[in-house]
Amino acid sequence: MSKNLTISRADLEAMDRFYREGGLRRMASPHVHYQEASCPHPGCTHKMEWIDFQLELHGDMDAVYKPLVKSWWEGTGFAGRCPACQGWVHFTTLEMKALSEDEARHLPCLPDQWHALAQFA
Ligand SMILES: [Zn+2]
Numbered sequence: 161m162s163k164n165l166t167i168s169r170a171d172l173e174a175m176d177r178f179y180r181e182g183g184l185r186r187m188a189s190p191h192v193h194y195q196e197a198s199c200p201h202p203g204c205t206h207k208m209e210w211i212d213f214q215l216e217l218h219g220d221m222d223a224v225y226k227p228l229v230k231s232w233w234e235g236t237g238f239a240g241r242c243p244a245c246q247g248w249v250h251f252t253t254l255e256m257k258a259l260s261e262d263e264a265r266h267l268p269c270l271p272d273q274w275h276a277l278a279q280f281a
Pocket of ligand 1: 199200201204205206242243244245246247
């Protein structure tokens, strides 16, 4: 019997759920590390490996912080434009995905200047 050290998608999702439950209880400010750090839009090489969204700096707790933080920890995530190509990106605790303008409209959206306040590494 060989040892399987790769983590399955199901295990990853179970860990993610556990992690998100803790974050939601604390309503913690979202920060994330993406293994796949390139912008998901084809042709864009912008890297967003570590993101601390610093949503508390937007100053509007009821309109920005609370709904976005809740959505993040519930697993829905939120949409924001890539600072380089301006394409819509769906950010979740697990990954970044490319979104169309129309798809982004159905998600909670980051304020336009989110990347000016967020910290990247
Ligand atoms: Zn991009």
